[in-house]
Amino acid sequence: MLIENKNIWITGASSGIGSELAMQLAEAGNTVVVSARNLDKLSALSEKATSAAGRIVPLAYDVTQDHENNTVRSSLAGIVSKLDIVIICAGRCEYIDNAELDTDLFRRVYDVNVFGAVNSVIVALPLLEKAEVSQQGKPQIVAIASLSAVTGLPRAEAYGSSKAAMIYIFNTLRLDLKKRVDVTVVNPGFVATEMTKQNDFPMPFMMHPPEAARRIIKGVAKRKLTVNFPLRLWLSLKLPSLIPSLWYRWLGPKLVRAS
Ligand SMILES: NC(=O)c1ccc[n+]([C@@H]2O[C@H](COP(=O)([O-])OP(=O)(O)OC[C@H]3O[C@@H](n4cnc5c(N)ncnc54)[C@H](OP(=O)(O)O)[C@@H]3O)[C@@H](O)[C@H]2O)c1
Incomplete structure (x- = not known):
């Protein structure tokens, strides 16, 4: 394992890629604070990691709730004095049928993937900046975007564009935070999780979460x-x-698809 003895916060860690990242990072000896809306699932994940070299600490956080940002930051600061890495993994996918654009659908997807990602940076940045810039490098922000943003894909007007926005935001933050924080943008293809269970179309080169997590780490x-x-x-x-x-x-x- 290449990441150890770090304090890491993962949003969207109650299932799929986020929970697999948390397990692998805890097994490697890191302290991993896991967030999502479902506290029961986060607590179960924490219990599953009791024999790991590191630990998993649950912290409920709905990334769409801007007014919770300060409270969540205080709770995080009560668990870890500083953050070395934040992994912004919370995500929502909804597709559009027959080009029937729906503003509420766009808003739901953007609330999590775009504004939720921005909220997560707002929460994490002061704690990342408490981490020393050591010889090993700066603290890190990791944004889980998607290969769906590479080009226009059918039915992905909302999801794909929200991930394209994420990529732009984090590429730009990389410039503006150059001296303070490193930024990695991750674009996974299809991974077998709750999110892709809804897909009723071919998903070429589908990967399982453990392999996806290994590649991200x-x-x-x-x-x-x-x-x-x-x-x-x-x-x-x-x-x-x-x-x-x-x-x-x-x-x-x-x-x-034929309509
Ligand atoms: N699976 C794929 O093929 C694939 C491909 C490319 C990119 N991705 C991206 O990878 C990330 C993880 O997705 P996944 O595949 O692992 O799907 P998943 O199993 O459905 O996980 C999504 C996670 O996001 C959390 N979440 C959703 N809304 C939230 C909110 N308002 N506040 C906080 N957490 C919220 C969910 O937890 P709660 O419901 O408990 O809040 C869950 O932990 C997403 O950003 C997704 O877009 C996935």
């Missing part, structure tokens, strides 16, 4: 700017996206 340990996986899916989206007429006139339309 490896990328964070190397302080990579961006972590894209699986490579085959990234290439399948990225290369055609460089020739928009190939993607939007020929390949992309093949993914649109």
